[in-house]
Every structure is written in structure tokens, then in C-alpha cells.
Amino acid sequence: MDWGFILERTFSTLFGVEVMVFALAAVGLNVHFGYTGLLNFGQVGFMAAGAYGLGVTIHYFEWNFMIGVVFGVVYSLILAAILGLPTLRLRGDYLAIVTIAASESIRLFVRWRKMKEFTGASEGLGEFADPFYETALNPFDVGVRYDFGPFSYLGRDLWVLTVGWIILILTVLFVKRLMSSPWGRALKAIREDEDAARALGKNAYWFKLQSLMLGGVIGGMAGMLQVIQKGSIQADTFNPVITFTIWAILILGGPGRTWSPVIGSMIYWTLIAFLETTLRQLPEGTSNTLEDTIKLSDFNISQVRFIMVGVGLILLARYRPQGIFGSREEMALDDR
């Protein structure tokens, strides 16, 4: 087994694009669920709104890149309003139903044949990310591989990572500041008991809408960073599995904690990368036995790693239900 390769892959994943993008999306979900108690099962819908806001504006209208970013944000806000306005007066489960339905509707809508002119339908969109890499601000050579100790990134990715991690850290600090303000206190009160908050003069509906918008825009930014790195937008990448991965990351880190989305994402993706590279590097004999029993091909290695992560999550739920950062005592308070 090539342990050097396994370690390089694992370490590079630690600060890689997936960790960054999913951490950011989970920061948004943390605003929704961790702080406000909103059940958003369609975070991938906000990522799609951001991605298409950016892509369609640049690709179709050929407008400036930054205008595309603004549209990405605006689309996310509009989606939050469309989802929130009719449902946030109702019980929490209505939002859950509407968000999961909406995120799938968005995916089916953008890949609809008749939308081809705008969204590229199932073929997707390209040629919108170039200005991001061609800017004079980019100090890296996009085609060159950069190595720092065990970390190894392509110059192109390194630029996305630099911008992405700055955005991620600033967003976490922004959310932290908000949550330690009276505004954040009102959100937590709504999470704990909406009627109590209303009886004390808090407009729960308005706070929940603001929370949905904030977390949605953060999800939209994650979507933009993701497609900027890919260089293309494919409708089918915005599927519900993404949403559930974001949930797994948030639960892993512990909802309602400042850094838990980031740490959760790091653990999740490094574990996946470690399992995948290790499985692929298994010594001949082991590999053959495994192959005989579960037919371990290239294809199902990627399935096996998810199975193992699933087992890990079950163990987590059993032995540390509060997540990495959560406090068990605090969580137990729910039951009273």
C-alpha cells in the first residue's frame, strides 16, 4: 500500500473544495436549523439558485462576473421568500415538505428541454467562470500543481480555495456576531418555543423569514463556489443527496455551534477520502477476497465508502448524538 499517496489525498481533502463548499452550505443550514429550528430539507435548492443566478447571467446575458454574483445572491433571496412567505406561519413540518419539493422542482425545471436556451437543460452551462480565474488578483498559475508538505493542489483550485476559505471564515464570523446579538437571541427563543417568543413581543414570522433568507444566501454562495470550481453547471448535481450530506455534516459537528459546520465537513470528507484511497490501495489478497464477497469494483468502492460513513453516523447517533461540539446535557434538555 502506498501510504504516502493515501496521506496526501487525505490531507489535501482537509482544505479541499468539497470541504469548503459543504462547510459553507452547512453554515447556512446551521442558521436555519441550529439557531432557528427551521427544518430546511432543500438546502441544495439554494445552492442551485446561486449557481444558476451566476451562470445564466454571465453565460446568457454575457454580463459582468460580479453582476452574476449579485444575481446569485438575489435568486437565493427570492427563493427564500417564495418558500418562507406561505409556510413560515404554519407548523414547522410544512417548511420541510415545501423545501424538499422545491429543490427537486428547481432541478427538474432547469433541466427541462424548453429551458435549454437559458439553462442549457440537461447539457448544462459552461463558460461563465473564466473571469474568476483570469482576474489580475489571482496570484496562481491555473495549470501548475502546487505542493506544500502533504498538501497538493492545482493552481486553479488553489485560487478557488483561497477565495472560498476567506468567504467561509468571514461568513462564520459574521454569523457568530449575529448570533451573539439580540437578533440571534430572538432566533434561539423561536427555536425553543415560538409562542413564548411571540408572547414577549417578537415577530416570529419575520425573524424566521430573515433566518431563511440569510441561510439561503449562504447556501447560494456555496453553490456559486462549487460551480466556479467545476467550471460548468449540471442540473443533476443539485440532487437531494447533497442536502442530506449537508445535514449529516451539520449533525456531525453539532447544530447551533459556531465552527461545527466547518469541522463537520472536514471530518466527513477526509473520512470519505481516506476510505476511498485506502480501499483502492488494498493489497492484492485482501482485494480479491473482498471482490469475491462484495464484488469490489471501481464503481462500488464509491458506494462502500458511503456505506461505511453511514455506519459511522449511526455509531455517532448512538454514542455522541450531540455531535462533535454539542453538549450532551444541553441536548438532553429537549426531552423535558
Add this chain to the structure above:
Amino acid sequence: MTGEPRPEIVFGSTAGGGGAAGAIHDHDNPVAGVFDDVEAIPGSKKPDPILIADHVTKTFGGLTAVDVEHLEIQRGAITALIGPNGAGKTTFFNLLTGFDKPNTGHVVLDGSSIDGVPPHKLANKGMVRTFQLTKALSRMTVIDNMKLGAVNQTGEHFWRALLPVWKRQEEEVEARGDKLLDRFNLTHMRDEFAGTMSGGQRKLVEMARALMTDPKLVMLDEPMAGVNPALTQSLLGHVKGLRAEGRTVIFVEHDMDVVHDISDWVVVMAEGQIIAEGTPDDIAANPDVIDAYLGSSHDADFESWDDGPAPVELPTDSTDAAPNDAASTDAASPDDEGSA
């Protein structure tokens, strides 16, 4: 059961010790004498009503839960709302505080109509309520529970929350919260999660938190339910303290000794209607009231009013865990919030 003079019930006698905060005597009552000229009939006119309800009805399917023809609540007084289980007291509270919408009727608070006004706006107008099933905000500290109660906080606006413009107000709010915690003997719980508190302590926090809104009108739904007798005495003291500060109090209560002890005026509901109003003594002598209670499974201890100090009663009939249907009535129905 007649209106004969009864022996004075010595304050705190039912509790075998009582709370220190309960030592407010009747001569401190700022509304003493106000009810002298008020007729003891349902819907009677009050000299200075803070709240007026007219033709307020609410039906659930075929059941008329509330059918209040006319009710006036005297400003600055403590009014008790009593009635058997299922009489509609909590539902009436929900209607008055905007948590539920009446089928018909009008409510006027301090001279202006509050029909259709959502709960959060009413809190800002000085009307605050507590809930029959206590709502401690479990995963927030006690002091955060208190700070939440302050209304008109600059830092509750999204953009301003990012700037330090709310820090000074926050200090004021925190100081006020600490003062109230001290008054309710809860300072030692200040930094604990509210969810770690006992049921009785939660009742105290909920009341203290409600006072953070600086209300004119305080509506308490069974504030003493599930609270031990000694703590009841201190809660009674706090309720009287509210009256001493010039606030109006409406409270729902099943314990007749408590009702008799602190209320200036008693309103009796049964099957959604107001069947009697009067001073505690009027009510004790009212045969309709006794019928209403005896007709239900609820065992009112009216006799004890005539027989001197009442025996210590464990409030078994109205604890948090009482297996009645009240749980469903506290939860607001899904479509009832007001404007954005």
C-alpha cells in the same frame, strides 16, 4: 353557604411558613374600595376598565368553547378568572392575546381596538401573558430568557445587530433582568440553562420574564399550578407586588384559597360563558358558582372559606402533568399569526 362573616384567613397559614415576599397586607391595596359600587353580576360596568370584551365567541367544531357577552377588567386590580376544567378560560386568554382568533366579537385595550392584532404587537402595547404549560426556553440561560423579554431592542434589527449600537441598551436590559431575578430569588440560577430548572422555578422565570416587557396588563394562566405551597406564597406576594406597581393582573386559578387571598374581583366561567362576577365573598356565596363546580368533577374547597384556615391542599388537580386536554389549547393553531 351564606354570606355570613367568615373568620379572617391568616395570610400564609396554608403554607406552614410562607414566603418572605408575601408580606403585603390589604391596606397596601391601591384599589381598595374601587369595587364597592360595582354590581356583582356578569358583565358589570367597572369604573375604569383597561380591557373590554364584547360578544367574544369561539367554537371548535360543534363545541362553543367561549361565549362571553360582555366583560370589563378594572385597571390596577387583580382579577381572578375561575371555572371548572374545560370552562374555556385558556381559550379566552388565547382570544384576548391574539394567539387565537374569535369567531365573533371585539376587544378593546386601553381605549383602542385590538381585534386581529397579533400577539407580538400586543406585547409591545403592554399586554403580556404566561402559559398554562410553562414555556421555559430550555436551551437558553435564565438571564438570556430574561433579556429576551425586553421589548423594542435595537439589536433585534438585522443590520443594527451587526454594529455595536445596541451594547448600551443591552447593559440596561441585563441590569433590569438581574434586578428581577433577584426579586424572584433566582439569582443563583442566572447562568444555568432554563431547562435545568424545576417546574416551580420555571413558573417563576416565566413570570419574571413576562415582567421584562414592562406590561400594563399581565395575564397569568395558572401561575401557581404545580408549585409547592411555600413557593405559592412567594408567587402570591409577587402578584400583589404587580398591583402595588400599578399593573393590572388577570389570572386563572383553581385553588380557591389563593383566589380568595389575592383577588379584588372574581370572574367565573362555565361552559364558555361568564356565569358570575363579584368580590371573592360574593362569589363564595353565589349558588350558581357552587352548582357549576359541583356539576363538574372539580372539587372546589368553598367550605374552607367559612371554616377558618383551610387545610393544606396539594394542588393535584392542576399540575403541569394533569391529564386534561389543556395541552392542546396552549398550542396556537397553525394559521393564526398576524401580519408580517
